[in-house]
Amino acid sequence: MSQPHATKVLVIGYVWPEPRSSAAGGHMMQILESFLQQGWHVTFSSPAGSGEHRADLTALGIREIPIELNNSSFDTFISELAPDIVLFDRFMMEEQFGWRVEKHCPEALRVLETSDLQSLRDARQQRLKNRLKASEDGNDFSELFAPALREEFELMAETDLAQREIAAIYRCDLSLMISEVEIELLVEHFKLPRSLLHGCPLMVDLPTHAPVPFEDRAHFIHIGNFRHAPNWDAVLWLKTTIWPMIRQQLPAAQLHIYGAYTPPKATALHNAAQGFHVMNWAEDALQVMSAARVCMAPLRFGAGIKGKIVDAMLCGTPNVTTPIGAEGMHAAEPWPGAITRTARSFADSAVQLYQDKTQWLKAQAQGLELLASRYQPRIHGPALIARLEHCRQHLASIRRDNFTGSMLRHHQHKSTQYMAQWIEAKNRHKEDAPT
Incomplete structure (x- = not known):
C-alpha cells in the first residue's frame, strides 16, 4: 500500500531568517515550525547572501537551497521540486519569482508572507520627515499618531510602493497579515476581498518560569x-x-x-x-x-x-x-x-x-x-494550517473569484518575465564575451 503524499512547501525568502535579529525573522521561524509540526517537507530558498545571525534551518530538517535572481536555473529547480505550496517572504520575492512559479507549478498554492505593510511604514516615515522639516519641536508628535485609516490610505494610494505591494497581494491565493489594523486598512479602504487575507500574528509559548523580580x-x-x-x-x-x-x-x-x-x-x-x-x-x-x-x-x-x-x-x-x-x-x-x-x-x-x-x-x-x-501558537498555528488546506481544496474557485488577481498576473508577469529574460541574456552575453 502506497504511503500518502507528504505536502511539500517551498519558502522563497527575501533573506535567510534571523530570529534573534528581527521580528520578521522570528515570525518566519514560527511559520516554519507550524509546517514542520504537520510533517510537511520544507525547502527554504533565498537569493540573499548569508547573514551573520542566520538560523540553522538544516538542523530543523529544512532543506536549504540558494537561488539566483533572473536566472532560468530556478525553473529547473522548481519543476523538479514540484511543491504543493509556495510561500513568498515579502512582496519583492513574489515580483521576482511569482511568474516562474505560475509557469512551472501552476497548481501550487501561492502564499504571501507580508511581514508588515512596507508601503504603510514608508508612508508614515515620509509623514515624519515632513513633520521634522516643518517644526523643530522634538516633544509633541501627537499628529503622527492621530490619522484615521482613511488618511493612511490617502497617503499611500498614489505611491509606487503601495501599488506594487497590493498588486502582489492580489496575485497570490492568500496573504498572511500580522496586524488586524492592516487587514482593516486593506479591506475597508483598498477594497481587497477579505477572503484573500489571513491574520497570522506572532506566535510565542507562554513562559514556564517566574519572571525576574x-x-x-x-x-x-x-x-x-x-x-x-x-x-x-x-x-x-x-x-x-x-x-x-x-x-x-x-x-x-x-x-x-x-x-x-x-x-x-x-x-x-x-x-x-x-x-x-x-x-x-x-x-x-x-x-x-x-x-x-x-x-x-x-x-x-x-x-x-x-x-x-x-x-x-x-x-x-x-x-x-x-x-x-x-x-x-x-x-x-x-x-x-x-x-x-x-x-x-x-x-x-x-x-x-x-x-x-x-x-x-x-x-x-x-x-x-x-x-x-x-x-499562543496552539491557536494560530492550527488556524494557519487549516486555512492553507482549505485554500488548496478550493483553489480553482478562489482563483476564479479573484479576477483582479488573474488580470494582474496576466499583465505584470508578462512584463516581469520579459525583463528577467532580457537581464539573463545580457548577463550570459557578458560571461561569453572574450576577456
Whole structure:
C-alpha cells in the first residue's frame, strides 16, 4: 500500500531568517515550525547572501537551497521540486519569482508572507520627515499618531510602493497579515476581498518560569535591528529628547541599547557619562530583556506588530511605547505599561514605571494576560494550517473569484518575465564575451 503524499512547501525568502535579529525573522521561524509540526517537507530558498545571525534551518530538517535572481536555473529547480505550496517572504520575492512559479507549478498554492505593510511604514516615515522639516519641536508628535485609516490610505494610494505591494497581494491565493489594523486598512479602504487575507500574528509559548523580580532588575532597555529604519529613528528620539528628560528625574539611570548590525553612526551615540550605552548585538535578547526593569519603544513610525514588545511581555518587563508601537497588538485589552504621544509623557511614564513597584507588577501581569489571549501558537498555528488546506481544496474557485488577481498576473508577469529574460541574456552575453 502506497504511503500518502507528504505536502511539500517551498519558502522563497527575501533573506535567510534571523530570529534573534528581527521580528520578521522570528515570525518566519514560527511559520516554519507550524509546517514542520504537520510533517510537511520544507525547502527554504533565498537569493540573499548569508547573514551573520542566520538560523540553522538544516538542523530543523529544512532543506536549504540558494537561488539566483533572473536566472532560468530556478525553473529547473522548481519543476523538479514540484511543491504543493509556495510561500513568498515579502512582496519583492513574489515580483521576482511569482511568474516562474505560475509557469512551472501552476497548481501550487501561492502564499504571501507580508511581514508588515512596507508601503504603510514608508508612508508614515515620509509623514515624519515632513513633520521634522516643518517644526523643530522634538516633544509633541501627537499628529503622527492621530490619522484615521482613511488618511493612511490617502497617503499611500498614489505611491509606487503601495501599488506594487497590493498588486502582489492580489496575485497570490492568500496573504498572511500580522496586524488586524492592516487587514482593516486593506479591506475597508483598498477594497481587497477579505477572503484573500489571513491574520497570522506572532506566535510565542507562554513562559514556564517566574519572571525576574522587580528588586533584581536595573536599567532601561531599547532593542531592535539597526537596519530597520523605525528602530534607528527611535534611538535618535531617545538620544536627543526623551533620555535627557529621564536623566533629569533619575540622574543615575542607565539606558542599554541593543541591536543587530550596529552601524558606526549608532556607536557614536554611546556616552557612558550620560548613562546612554550602545551595547551592539545581544547574544540572548530575552536574557538582557529579563534583566531590565523597563523596555522603551518610542516608535514614531512603523507598521505590523512589534517583536521587541512581545519579548518584553515574555520576560515580564513592562514597556512604554507610542500608538504606533501598540498598534494591532492589544485591541481593547489593557496595555502592559504605557502608551504615550509626547516625549514628556513618555519620559514621565517610564520613570513612574521604573520607581513604582505596584504599577510595575500590574503592568507585568497585563503583559502575560495579553500573551495568553492573543499570541499562543496552539491557536494560530492550527488556524494557519487549516486555512492553507482549505485554500488548496478550493483553489480553482478562489482563483476564479479573484479576477483582479488573474488580470494582474496576466499583465505584470508578462512584463516581469520579459525583463528577467532580457537581464539573463545580457548577463550570459557578458560571461561569453572574450576577456
